[in-house]
Amino acid sequence: AITLMLSLRSLLLVALVVAAVTLQCTASRRARRSSCAPCEVLTSAGDCVACGPGTYASSASACSLCAAGTYSDGDACACTPCPAGSVSGAGAAECQACGCGHGASNNGTTCVMCPAGEYSSSAEGCTACPEGEFSSAPGACACDVCGPGTQAVNGTGCAWCPVGTFSADNGVCQPCPAGEVAPYSGSHECELCPCGTESNSDRTACVYCPAGEFSVNGVCQVCPVGEYSSNDGACECDECGPGTEANSSQTGCELCSPGTFSADLGGCRPCPAGTISRSEEHTSELQSLRK
Numbered sequence: 001a002i003t004l005m006l007s008l009r010s011l012l013l014v015a016l017v018v019a020a021v022t023l024q025c026t027a028s029r030r031a032r033r034s035s036c037a038p039c040e041v042l043t044s045a046g047d048c049v050a051c052g053p054g055t056y057a058s059s060a061s062a063c064s065l066c067a068a069g070t071y072s073d074g075d076a077c078a079c080t081p082c083p084a085g086s087v088s089g090a091g092a093a094e095c096q097a098c099g100c101g102h103g104a105s106n107n108g109t110t111c112v113m114c115p116a117g118e119y120s121s122s123a124e125g126c127t128a129c130p131e132g133e134f135s136s137a138p139g140a141c142a143c144d145v146c147g148p149g150t151q152a153v154n155g156t157g158c159a160w161c162p163v164g165t166f167s168a169d170n171g172v173c174q175p176c177p178a179g180e181v182a183p184y185s186g187s188h189e190c191e192l193c194p195c196g197t198e199s200n201s202d203r204t205a206c207v208y209c210p211a212g213e214f215s216v217n218g219v220c221q222v223c224p225v226g227e228y229s230s231n232d233g234a235c236e237c238d239e240c241g242p243g244t245e246a247n248s249s250q251t252g253c254e255l256c257s258p259g260t261f262s263a264d265l266g267g268c269r270p271c272p273a274g275t276i277s278r279s280e281e282h283t284s285e286l287q288s289l290r291k
Contacts (some may be wrong), residue, residue: 022182036060040079050075053093065091069108082108085125097123101139117155129155147172148188160186164203170190176203179218191216195235208233212250223250226267244268 036048039057043049051063053074058064066072066079070094080222082088082095083101083112085244087104101119103126105112119140129135129143134152136144148160149166151173153159161173166187176190181199183191193199193206198220200207209220214234217274223237224227228237228246240246240253245267247254256268261277 017154030219054091055209073097085120085122087111097122100141102126116140119143134158134171144167149186163187166190179215181206196233226264228252 036042036141040048041057041059041063042061051057051074054072055063055074056072056076056079066075066088068090069088070078070079070081071088071094073093080105084188085103086095086097087110088095088163089109089110096144098120100116100121102111103114103118105119114120114135115138116135118128119127119135119142120126121141124128129152132147132152133143134155134157136157143155146152146167148169149161149238150158150160150171152171158263160173161167161182163180163185165175166182166189167173167176168188172213173199175185176199179199180190180192181203182189185206190203193215195216196214197206197208199205202223204220208234209215209229211229211234213220213222214229214237216235217249223234223246225240226246227237228250229236230252237250240262242263243256244253245256245262246252256262260268260270261276262268
C-alpha cells in the first residue's frame with residue numbers, strides 16, 4: 001500500500017511538471033508572436049520569418065505569391081507594381097523590360113507594340129511623339145521629323161503647311177511675319193512684300209498701301225508730317241511746297257490759311273508778332289507791319 005501511494009505521488013508530480021512546461025512553452029510562443037516585426041509571419045513552430053522573393057505577407061501567418069504585373073524582392077508587406085514599360089508573371093522577384101518600340105499593357109502583364117504616333121526608346125514605356133515629329137507605324141523606337149514646308153498631323157504623318165504659314169525644318173507650321181506672305185501651301189519660307197504694299201491679315205497676298213501711307217519693308221505707315229501720297233501703292237511720300245501743308249488725310253497739299261505760313265516741312269505756323277501773311281496763295285512770304 002505504501003509503495004502504491006508513492007507511485008501515485010510520483011505520477012502526480014510528473015504531471016505537474018509537464019503542465020508547467022506546457023504553460024511555459026505556450027507563454028513563450030505568445031511572447032514570440034507579439035514580437036514579430038512588420039511584414040514577418042509566425043510559423044507553426046512559433047518562429048517569426050520574412051517572406052521570400054516573389055511573395056509577401058498576406059496575413060500574420062502566411063506568405064502569398066505576388067500577382068502578375070507586380071514583384072517583390074523579399075521581406076515585403078505588399079508587392080510593388082512593375083515600372084512603366086516592364087512586365088512580370090505571378091511570383092516574380094523582378095520585372096522584365098519590354099524594350100525598344102514596346103510598352104506594357106495596363107496591368108503590367110504583357111508587352112505590346114507602341115501604336116502609331118508614339119515611340120519607346122528604352123524601358124520607360126510608350127510616349128507620344130514630340131511636336132513636329134511622327135511615327136506612321138506601330139512599334140517605333142524613335143519618331144521622324146517632318147521636312148521643310150510640312151508639319152506633323154496627330155503624330156502619325158506629315159501634311160503641307162497651309163497658305164499664309166511656313167515651316168523651315170522643325171515640322172511645325174507658323175504664320176508669316178508682318179510684311180511677308182506665303183501664297184502657296186507647303187512653303188518653307190515667306191516672301192517679303194515689295195515697296196508700296198503690305199501683307200494682308202492672313203499673310204496670303206500683298207496689298208497696296210492706301211493713299212496717305214507708304215511702305216519700304218512690307219508694312220504700310222502714315223506719311224511723315226508735311227508729306228503726302230496721293231495714290232495707292234506709294235513707296236515714299238512727297239513733300240508739300242512752301243506756303244502749303246499736307247491735308248488731314250495726307251493725300252495732298254493745301255494752302256496755309258491767312259495769318260500762317262510755311263517755309264519747310266513742319267506745316268503751317270502762326271506768323272510771328274509784328275508780321276502778317278497776305279498773299280492770295282498764302283506763301284511763306286512775311287510782311288512787316290512797320291513802315
